[in-house]
Amino acid sequence: MSLKEKLLSSYLAFEDHLDVDSPIHDLRTDAIKSFETQGFPTKKEEEWKYTSLNALLKEDYSIFPKKENSLEIKDVKKYFLHDVDTYKIVFVDGVYSSFLSETTHEGMDVCLLSSALGKDKYKPVIEAYYNKAIKESSLISLNTAFAKEGAYIYIPKHTEVEKPIEIINFATGNEAALLLQPRNLIVVEENAHVQIIERHQSLSENAVLTNSVTEIFAEKRAFVDYYKIQNDKVTASLIDHTHIKQERDSICKVHTFSFGGKLIRNNLNFYQHGEHCDSVLNGITILEGKQHVDHNTLVHHIAPNCESHQDYKGIFDDNATGVFNGKVYVEKEAQKLDAFQQNNNILISDKATINSKPQLEIFADDVKCSHGCTIGQLDEDALFYLRSRGIAKKEARALLMYAFANNVLESVKIPELKERINKLIANKIGVNIGFNL
Amino acid sequence: MLHIKNLHASVEEKDILKGIDLEVKSGEVHAIMGPNGSGKSTFAAVVAGKEEFEITEGDVLLNGEDISEMDPEERAHKGVFLSFQYPVEIPGVTVTNFVKTAINETRKAKGLEDMPAGEMLKKIKEKADLLEIDRKFLSRSLNEGFSGGEKKRNEIFQMAMMEPKLAILDETDSGLDIDALKVVANGVNKLKSDDNAVIVITHYQRLLDYIVPDYVHVLMDGKIVKSGSKELAYELEEKGYDWIKEELV
Numbered sequence: 001m002s003l004k005e006k007l008l009s010s011y012l013a014f015e016d017h018l019d020v021d022s023p024i025h026d027l028r029t030d031a032i033k034s035f036e037t038q039g040f041p042t043k044k045e046e047e048w049k050y051t052s053l054n055a056l057l058k059e060d061y062s063i064f065p066k067k068e069n070s071l072e073i074k075d076v077k078k079y080f081l082h083d084v085d086t087y088k089i090v091f092v093d094g095v096y097s098s099f100l101s102e103t104t105h106e107g108m109d110v111c112l113l114s115s116a117l118g119k120d121k122y123k124p125v126i127e128a129y130y131n132k133a134i135k136e137s138s139l140i141s142l143n144t145a146f147a148k149e150g151a152y153i154y155i156p157k158h159t160e161v162e163k164p165i166e167i168i169n170f171a172t173g174n175e176a177a178l179l180l181q182p183r184n185l186i187v188v189e190e191n192a193h194v195q196i197i198e199r200h201q202s203l204s205e206n207a208v209l210t211n212s213v214t215e216i217f218a219e220k221r222a223f224v225d226y227y228k229i230q231n232d233k234v235t236a237s238l239i240d241h242t243h244i245k246q247e248r249d250s251i252c253k254v255h256t257f258s259f260g261g262k263l264i265r266n267n268l269n270f271y272q273h274g275e276h277c278d279s280v281l282n283g284i285t286i287l288e289g290k291q292h293v294d295h296n297t298l299v300h301h302i303a304p305n306c307e308s309h310q311d312y313k314g315i316f317d318d319n320a321t322g323v324f325n326g327k328v329y330v331e332k333e334a335q336k337l338d339a340f341q342q343n344n345n346i347l348i349s350d351k352a353t354i355n356s357k358p359q360l361e362i363f364a365d366d367v368k369c370s371h372g373c374t375i376g377q378l379d380e381d382a383l384f385y386l387r388s389r390g391i392a393k394k395e396a397r398a399l400l401m402y403a404f405a406n407n408v409l410e411s412v413k414i415p416e417l418k419e420r421i422n423k424l425i426a427n428k429i430g431v432n433i434g435f436n437l
Numbered sequence: 438m439l440h441i442k443n444l445h446a447s448v449e450e451k452d453i454l455k456g457i458d459l460e461v462k463s464g465e466v467h468a469i470m471g472p473n474g475s476g477k478s479t480f481a482a483v484v485a486g487k488e489e490f491e492i493t494e495g496d497v498l499l500n501g502e503d504i505s506e507m508d509p510e511e512r513a514h515k516g517v518f519l520s521f522q523y524p525v526e527i528p529g530v531t532v533t534n535f536v537k538t539a540i541n542e543t544r545k546a547k548g549l550e551d552m553p554a555g556e557m558l559k560k561i562k563e564k565a566d567l568l569e570i571d572r573k574f575l576s577r578s579l580n581e582g583f584s585g586g587e588k589k590r591n592e593i594f595q596m597a598m599m600e601p602k603l604a605i606l607d608e609t610d611s612g613l614d615i616d617a618l619k620v621v622a623n624g625v626n627k628l629k630s631d632d633n634a635v636i637v638i639t640h641y642q643r644l645l646d647y648i649v650p651d652y653v654h655v656l657m658d659g660k661i662v663k664s665g666s667k668e669l670a671y672e673l674e675e676k677g678y679d680w681i682k683e684e685l686v
Binding site: 288379380382384385386387388389390391392393395396399400402403406407409410 | 487488518524529538540578595629
């Protein structure tokens with residue numbers, strides 16, 4: 001039985017346990033039909049030309065874990081940014097862990113999608129927002145059909161969340177192969193501010209495939225600073241869909257740090273519905289071995305006087321492969337736009353590959369748009385300069401890689417997180433750079 | 438100190454240095470002058486160990502030890518310093534962190550512990566004062582957005598911090614106004630001692646008014662074709678290089 005067939009038959013069993021009166025029941029029914037019609041994407045589709053899911057789809061995934069698994073704090077503590085100074089919404093094999101989490105309902109909701117879906121008082125919110133930022137695709141439909149758990153974050157007007165919120169999905173490896181489909185809903189009301197860190201972490205060498213969907217709604221003057229830490233095992237794969245709907249004067253920033261995983265596909269879409277929106281998409285990718293990362297971005301400019309800034313840096317060693325497929329789409333009404341898109345790559349080995357495809361589609365006539373892409377090696381003159389100062393070749397190379405990625409790192413506004421990412425980078429490039437960067 | 442014998446070097450099969458002989462003793466300042474494309478910068482890079490150049494013949498001896506096969510970092514550890522004509526920008530690494538790394542890497546290579554932080558700070562302050570470098574400058578990213586003059590001053594600051602045995606200044610005067618030139622030259626002169634040596638590579642005699650050479654060599658087409666005292670620099674300034682070419686014929 002193919003994975004698709006398995007999913008379709010599992011859905012029938014799953015449906016038996018569902019509340020047919022749930023506000024999202026019709027969405028589920030439509031979504032499973034849509035997935036059935038479309039199936040998994042293949043390389044024949046333009047958007048998937050450089051990323052094949054074939055190898056991943058051969059695994060015999062458990063779709064619902066057989067039992068609830070628990071974890072000891074001491075075993076997973078290192079994956080948290082901070083013991084106390086963050087809110088935490090933690091899932092273990094797709095199931096919420098109240099033991100590892102620290103949530104709140106005081107003045108805002110930092111809690112669970114399952115409770116938001118199940119309680120009447122959240123019904124208006126679910127009806128207003130759930131699945132409303134989404135541009136349909138077969139994998140999103142698959143998630144919509146099966147989604148029952150994830151983070152639910154609701155920040156009311158004029159609220160500045162005092163500490164970052166961590167959303168962490170652990171996979172224990174108790175199943176030989178596990179398919180996870182978390183679904184996050186984040187609503188940031190007028191003039192509210194929030195910082196969110198999302199991480200997917202496998203704790204074993206068993207196969208994990210995560211098909212994640214996150215919807216973010218940034219209302220008027222909202223500020224959302226979102227960090228994705230992708231430093232997973234080489235047996236774990238992630239297909240992420242993050243769709244963001246922005247209203248006027250809102251600022252949304254998504255920083256994606258891709259340092260490890262078998263296959264990572266980031267579908268990051270921004271929709272600017274009001275004037276004076278600012279969207280920032282930053283990424284640092286550092287890969288080796290046979291790892292693969294595909295950044296597929298879309299910034300859809302619908303309203304005038306907006307901005308968007310994309311800056312993706314990639315360093316690829318061994319047989320690692322990368323894809324940058326970034327699209328800026330400017331509607332006729334989106335005049336006076338300032339859109340910038342940049343993708344720079346360094347190939348360390350002869351066998352590493354990057355496919356970079358920056359695209360602009362502009363239907364307005366008074367806009368400022370630029371894009372660029374570079375692919376190169378480490379600069380030999382720069383390397384000689386550092387070595388002539390007594391810095392050994394390995395450290396000199398590391399310094400240059402660090403310098404290459406630096407401006408993206410500068411955009412990290414949570415000091416502990418910046419330090420953590422610095423350490424991850426130093427670790428990735430195999431060197432202790434020897435001073436506090 | 439430095440003893441170069443019949444040095445030939447090429448890049449991509451093209452011969453650039455075609456038999457250079459040069460002896461530089463401790464305490465001496467040598468100037469190498471010559472027209473564009475004569476091989477001056479190549480000479481500097483070859484002595485410092487740039488891998489793109491292949492030494493096809495000859496020896497480079499530093500205090501009697503052949504360094505011609507050594508990596509650039511090993512030569513730096515032995516006391517060779519090159520002040521670059523075009524210093525490289527390194528975003529995200531401050532001037533201070535960079536010199537600390539350079540010094541401690543060199544100490545590590547010699548089997549020494551890191552320089553204690555207090556000593557390092559004191560030295561940084563002292564050398565920054567010597568080169569009239571503002572404190573704020575030290576916490577900027579290395580060479581990023583520096584003016585031409587700032588880059589050169591920063592090169593000499595690194596030299597002051599690393600205290601090399603042999604310093605090669607490659608066109609350190611280019612891009613400097615007269616005030617900056619004086620500061621840089623003054624720095625080099627203060628660092629000069631009986632235990633070290635300086636090779637100044639320049640187009641113009643102007644710098645040599647401030648860093649006074651014991652010997653002046655003329656490099657043309659990959660060879661030293663004439664050597665003399667500092668008066669030779671004045672003669673070159675006045676008459677150009679054509680008369681030397683004629684002499685050679």
